[in-house]
Amino acid sequence: xxxxxxxxxxxxxxxxxxxxxxxxxxxxxxxxxxxxxxxxxxxxxxxxxxxxxxxxxxxxxxxxxxxxxxxxxxxxxxxxxxxxxxxxxxxxxxxxxxxxxxxxxxxxxxxxxxxxxxxxxxxxxxxxxxxxxxxxxxxxxxxxxxxxxxxxxxxxxxxxxxxxxxxxxxxxxxxxxxxxxxxxxxxxxxxxxxxxxxxxxxxxxxxxxxxxxxxxxxxxxxxxxxxxxxxxxxxxxxxxxxxxxxxxxxxxxxxxxxxxxxxxxxxxxxxxxxxxxxxxxxxxxxxxxxxxxxxxxxxxxxxxxxxxxxxxxxxxxxxxxxxxxxxxxxxxxxxxxxxxxxxxxxxxxxxxxxxxxxxxxxxxxxxxxxxxxx
Amino acid sequence: xxxxxxxxxxxxxxxxxxxxxxxxxxxxxxxxxxxxxxxxxxxxxxxxxxxxxxxxxxxxxxxxxxxxxxxxxxxxxxxxxxxxxxxxxxxxxxxxxxxxxxxxxxxxxxxxxxxxxxxxxxxxxxxxxxxxxxxxxxxxxxxxxxxxxxxxxxxxxxxxxxxxxxxxxxxxxxxxxxxxxxxxxxxxxxxxxxxxxxxxxxxxxxxxxxxxxxxxxxxxxxxxxxxxxxxxxxxxxxxxxxxxxxxxxxxxxxxxxxxxxxxxxxxxxxxxxxxxxxxxxxxxxxxxxx
Numbered sequence: 001x002x003x004x005x006x007x008x009x010x011x012x013x014x015x016x017x018x019x020x021x022x023x024x025x026x027x028x029x030x031x032x033x034x035x036x037x038x039x040x041x042x043x044x045x046x047x048x049x050x051x052x053x054x055x056x057x058x059x060x061x062x063x064x065x066x067x068x069x070x071x072x073x074x075x076x077x078x079x080x081x082x083x084x085x086x087x088x089x090x091x092x093x094x095x096x097x098x099x100x101x102x103x104x105x106x107x108x109x110x111x112x113x114x115x116x117x118x119x120x121x122x123x124x125x126x127x128x129x130x131x132x133x134x135x136x137x138x139x140x141x142x143x144x145x146x147x148x149x150x151x152x153x154x155x156x157x158x159x160x161x162x163x164x165x166x167x168x169x170x171x172x173x174x175x176x177x178x179x180x181x182x183x184x185x186x187x188x189x190x191x192x193x194x195x196x197x198x199x200x201x202x203x204x205x206x207x208x209x210x211x212x213x214x215x216x217x218x219x220x221x222x223x224x225x226x227x228x229x230x231x232x233x234x235x236x237x238x239x240x241x242x243x244x245x246x247x248x249x250x251x252x253x254x255x256x257x258x259x260x261x262x263x264x265x266x267x268x269x270x271x272x273x274x275x276x277x278x279x280x281x282x283x284x285x286x287x288x289x290x291x292x293x294x295x296x297x298x299x300x301x302x303x304x305x306x307x308x309x310x311x312x313x314x315x316x317x318x319x320x321x322x323x324x325x326x327x328x329x330x331x332x333x334x335x336x337x338x339x340x341x342x343x344x345x346x347x348x349x350x351x352x353x354x355x356x357x358x359x360x361x362x363x364x365x366x367x368x369x370x371x372x373x374x
Numbered sequence: 375x376x377x378x379x380x381x382x383x384x385x386x387x388x389x390x391x392x393x394x395x396x397x398x399x400x401x402x403x404x405x406x407x408x409x410x411x412x413x414x415x416x417x418x419x420x421x422x423x424x425x426x427x428x429x430x431x432x433x434x435x436x437x438x439x440x441x442x443x444x445x446x447x448x449x450x451x452x453x454x455x456x457x458x459x460x461x462x463x464x465x466x467x468x469x470x471x472x473x474x475x476x477x478x479x480x481x482x483x484x485x486x487x488x489x490x491x492x493x494x495x496x497x498x499x500x501x502x503x504x505x506x507x508x509x510x511x512x513x514x515x516x517x518x519x520x521x522x523x524x525x526x527x528x529x530x531x532x533x534x535x536x537x538x539x540x541x542x543x544x545x546x547x548x549x550x551x552x553x554x555x556x557x558x559x560x561x562x563x564x565x566x567x568x569x570x571x572x573x574x575x576x577x578x579x580x581x582x583x584x585x586x587x588x589x590x591x592x593x594x595x596x597x598x599x600x601x602x603x604x605x606x607x608x609x610x611x612x613x614x615x616x617x618x619x620x621x622x623x624x625x626x627x628x629x630x631x632x633x634x635x636x637x638x639x640x641x642x643x644x645x646x647x648x649x650x651x652x653x654x655x656x657x658x659x660x661x662x663x664x
Contacts, residue, residue: 060469145466148409
């Protein structure tokens with residue numbers, strides 16, 4: 001496999017980032033704050049996953065929250081089955097099922113007695129869903145905006161189904177009162193350093209996997225598809241296969257992020273699969289820099305960090321969402337490669353190179369519409 | 375037999391609302407290549423405009439409908455002039471920008487009108503059902519149905535029998551050559567966007583007495599409209615009409631056996647399977663946009 005040369009700036013950037021997120025807990029006593037930071041890092045994973053499919057392959061997935069939500073439900077199901085018996089009905093039946101007159105554990109809940117199964121399912125299930133959707137969509141050579149609206153439609157549909165199937169999913173309330181995850185003899189209390197480190201390492205692993213993928217030959221082809229799909233097809237590549245691959249990797253990483261999120265929040269609810277979350281992921285990516293994995297992750301941490309730092313009251317969140325909408329539109333209009341492009345430009349200036357990161361953003365000439373109504 | 379007839383009428387009523395919502399979406403996409411994710415929020419604005427005019431100004435429902443079309447159309451025009459215009463040629467970015475606009479509109483309403491549900495009163499003369507062909511048909515649904523037919527007819531005439539329509543089709547077929555012939559593309563685009571937005575607003579106004587009015591009411595409608603646009607093929611007016619009809623009837627039928635949610639899920643599944651075999655939509659010409 002041929003690797004693209006990794007610049008020194010890049011390595012320094014990653015090292016500084018890794019150091020920063022690993023050292024932070026040493027200076028924090030407040031478990032609540034640590035829990036909050038852990039959540040921001042999970043959003044970082046999500047944003048990096050979207051960058052992989054959107055920034056690198058040109059697949060704008062507006063339904064990223066589907067993978068995230070499915071992952072979180074997988075984790076929440078196993079944790080629910082491990083809660084102390086007070087919160088379960090007879091024979092360990094989860095409380096909401098008792099309230100909904102479900103007599104015995106549904107068959108698809110059974111395997112979740114095993115934590116190992118749940119951990120695998122949390123990644124595998126979103127991947128399978130992405131694989132199926134990807135097969136139908138990309139094999140049909142559907143691209144661009146169509147993919148975006150199909151993924152968005154899927155998000156809304158899955159969300160509605162989960163709310164609707166209250167007997168098996170807990171409906172609006174979701175799955176609450178979850179146990180802590182216990183793996184390899186470690187109790188991952190949501191407010192503990194152990195959980196924080198698990199998440200920080202997961203984020204670093206995500207970025208490494210992502211960098212590995214985008215720098216491989218496959219990654220090169222993915223980027224070529226983003227730039228001109230037809231040309232790649234004329235070179236004889238199976239475009240759909242690479243698109244499905246990127247779509248699935250992104251879904252798997254998001255599912256993993258979902259599992260971590262269910263652990264940290266100690267619940268899973270349909271809000272994890274909301275349009276709002278999906279929109280937020282896209283905003284983080286756009287603000288940070290969709291064509292940079294670490295840029296997207298930083299975008300997520302920055303945006304959610306500012307949001308959490310200011311306030312978390314509902315009234316504020318509504319105003320905040322308004323500001324985010326405006327910021328989003330502004331970034332799309334004026335800074336298509338996100339904040340990271342300013343950093344890259346600065347570094348290039350320092351290095352005395354004449355490369356302008358921004359100059360590449362000239363919009364391609366508008367294509368004439370070739371078809372008419374009727 | 376009456377059961378079946380009632381079922382068909384319910385389906386038609388769903389279909390006509392669906393068509394009203396999809397028509398604007400399809401026209402904007404067909405002419406400009408822009409998927410307008412703020413479409414659902416224009417619909418929501420329409421519903422709120424009716425609510426405001428009815429409760430604060432005491433206007434009648436039918437005059438409201440006409441006003442709403444122009445109010446929401448004007449907002450659409452403004453959005454196109456200030457934002458969308460800078461993004462032609464970057465289709466994915468137009469999705470993002472319109473999404474951002476949608477959020478701004480939604481939050482602006484949430485902060486000004488409040489997040490609670492609002493209700494629009496159905497005009498008294500439309501409450502009672504009519505007896506037609508031995509069936510009881512809701513007068514209000516009949517109104518929706520007729521407004522839809524009128525709007526489709528107006529749109530058809532606008533596109534195929536006016537000089538504006540000729541210019542519009544020219545821009546759709548080849549924007550650059552159209553410009554060489556002295557057509558003002560920018561004007562066509564902003565008018566089209568305004569027209570599409572106005573249609574969405576009108577759709578919102580029409581559904582407002584049926585359902586409660588809330589800041590996020592648009593999402594559900596616009597998702598169904600996506601399914602119509604994807605399965606119908608955007609290049610043809612006929613495709614949009616026919617696929618709204620089919621999807622409306624199917625979702626009415628599925629909902630009869632299960633419920634609304636499962637009906638929507640099943641429809642989504644069917645549409646995804648469909649595009650695998652006919653990615654250009656059921657009714658589109660065998661050509662694809664480049």
